[in-house]
Amino acid sequence: MTVRDLIPVLVLVGLAALLPLVVTASPVLNFLVFMLIVALGAQGWNILGGFGGQFSFGHAAFFGTGAYATAILQLRWGVNAWAGLAAAVAAGGAVGWAIGFLSFRSGLRGSYFALVTLAFAEVFRILANAAPLTGGAAGLLIGLDVRPANLQFADRAVFYWLVLGFVAAVLVLTRWIQRSRFGAQLVAVRENEDAAKALGVDSLRVKLRAIALSGAVTALAGGLYAQYFLYIDANIAYGGWISVELLLAPIIGGVGTVFGPVVGALTLHGLGEVAKQFAGRIPGIDLIVFGTVLVLAVAFARGGILGLLERLRDRGVGMLPPSAKSRTAKEVPNAGR
Amino acid sequence: MLVVDSVSKRFGGLMAVDGASLTVTPGSIIGLIGPNGAGKTTLFSMISGFIAPTDGGIRFEGADITAEEPHRRAARGIGRTFQIVQPFAGLTVCENIAVGAYLRHAKRADAIARARAVAQRVGLGPELDRPAGGLTVAGRKRLELARALATEPKLLLLDEVLAGLNPSEIRDIIPVIRGIRDEGVTILMIEHVMQAVMTLCEHVHVLAQGRMIAEGPPAAVCADARVIEAYLGHGAAARLAAEGAAHG
């Protein structure tokens, strides 16, 4: 990967990093942090769902695992929060691999895969809601102890920058996937599994790597959520809402693209806020907007917002060569995979 | 290099392939012909690992591969094309071929370079950056060939790569196939276009109703009474011979 490849990522992240210098109101920062956490989790979903074409309806399984791992390690065994976050990532990867191993080995795909992931998330939710280790229905409260070593900061902006840094790292990771052998094989499996196998692609291994990576990234988002809001229970961490959010963002933004999940999370929550401003206290108004946008996106904008923009640009700027061509033509041979 | 030892495949009550045997020697172009529904594609699927045989064994370069998965066989050097073309529709032609090239080239630059070279080879050079979904039938057939070739196979299984092409397209692609053999790739091909079989193949096997009924040089096989009957029905060989005598 060359520096040139990373310019869009750097520009976007650089601009976003300036935000806390302009806005300092806590509710706004809370909103931004939450949105970035959703974006991060959605980036995880996108690795499996977007590049791999395996639509999970139960990514809460990973989000919750990350959140609980972070919280439990600190509360029950006194592990350092940063180490807990690292462990959360590992746990998410392991749970992803295990769910993937069970379902992909049985040949589940499409709707069946969506259903089985949903069921796994529900099993985790019920267990977390009952088990003493997870605090049962009362949930877990991480004690307030503001020290950077505890992954708690006096200034909300610091946490914002931290999450932004992770989002940026995953943007780079995704960009790497897009241009690696692993990514090419993953997309090939999505497009046509039999043809991929005939070309020597070990489809089971490729899908397992994807779901483990996907689970790890989403678990990171969960861990950060627990650490920022300092409280989780089963219906938050393993709730259906988070599975839906993590899938909505990439689909709205542009499924299987590097920036799609971030654009989608931004758009959805932006729209949700606008709807709340206009409609006042009507409960669920933001979700009505989410659902409508989802139906509209599927009906009229395959490829999401980024897909729409690309189509508009191709139509508008006829004299320039279509982006896809210019991109491949300019590709610099990359040294490090 | 490839030995198929009396393999059978049963689908419920249907014996799709019934004790078929076949040997492929390195450097040859071997044809596999037979009427529709004879079990040719099923046999191919067993050789490439997509269907497990009910009975019998398959060996490649001395190793028993009967139970091996398709991707492992591809890694050993068995490439295949599909009769019903299976492009990765959302990817460009170049990206399609690169998936095959990645099998032996881990680095993107190498894989892309290899993909471009193969595309030139089969005449897809001008289409490199087009989406594979937008190719014509002939283009898709070439893409199938290119992808399989990009895996750098030792043995290439071609399943009706000429079907659906017009005569001039067939004329264009025949030298490509011969060229692939001349570079050292052994070819086993299913083909209905007899003219192509006659020009390309040194040796032909005939499968009918799941059984191998004849083998030999193409000209000899085409004159074989059992083969004629398999294609045209019982008694056809005698009738043809009688008509030939009457006209002669």
Added chain:
Amino acid sequence: MYSPQIILEAMLNGLMTGAVYALIALGLTLIYGVLHIINFAHGALLTCAMFAVWVAWAWLGIDPYAVIPLLVPLMFALGYGLQRFVIGPASHGDDGNILLVTLGLSIVLENVLLATFQSDTRTLDTDYSFQVVALGPLLLSFPRLIGLAVAVVVTGLLWLVLNRTDTGKAIRAVAREKLGANLVGIDVPHIYAVTFGLGCACLAVAACLLMPTFYVNPRIGGAFVLVAFTVVVLGGMGSIPGALLGGLFIGVVESLCGLFLGDSLGQLGIFLIFIAVLLVRPTGLFGAKA
């Protein structure tokens, strides 16, 4: 230790709950069998029907059972319209899209209900809500017994519709071979919409049977839809007898799990069965399509 009587009672209770599950699953499996889609909006549509029953009772004073003849055509029309004008056109015939469109619909429906009725849980208590029938030493809830009977009757009716009417034959033809059905002049989008409508009509009946003993809030559908998926997968996607048997079976499993593991873990058994069936035998325990 539990006495045999308690276990027997739990099983009978499970059977009665299971009958309603079966009815919900019936709609889902019918839609799957014909359209080959998984309707994620099924739970939200059930919630709509349950609110309709509640509104009829609380605002208009109509008895839940008397609502059946009104609500069935209403839900049929809603289902028909949704498939014909929203789900069909929006999904461009792609499976993944249908999943997403129905998911989007369920989010919208659920939250429109939330905006309209708030998140309060509502019940309606009729004179017979707590009436019991003595069966030997066992006491059984009267409305739930009605539920069992009606569910079995509706399953039978649906079977008759599919096997004895022209529309039913057209539905089965489309389920078997869409293209062929189209070629002999069957209007496939119409049949799709009719099937979707029938699936929703089943929900209308289920809602009327549930309400005398159950409660409703905007999120209630989610609890049922996962159970219904389990029933459908267990019974074999698209199989009508499978849905009935699967529903009864799941009802009993849930009831027994609740008895032995407590209420909070009661549903665990269902999901574990669900996962196990999907992983081991996705065609369902009761065979493939009927």
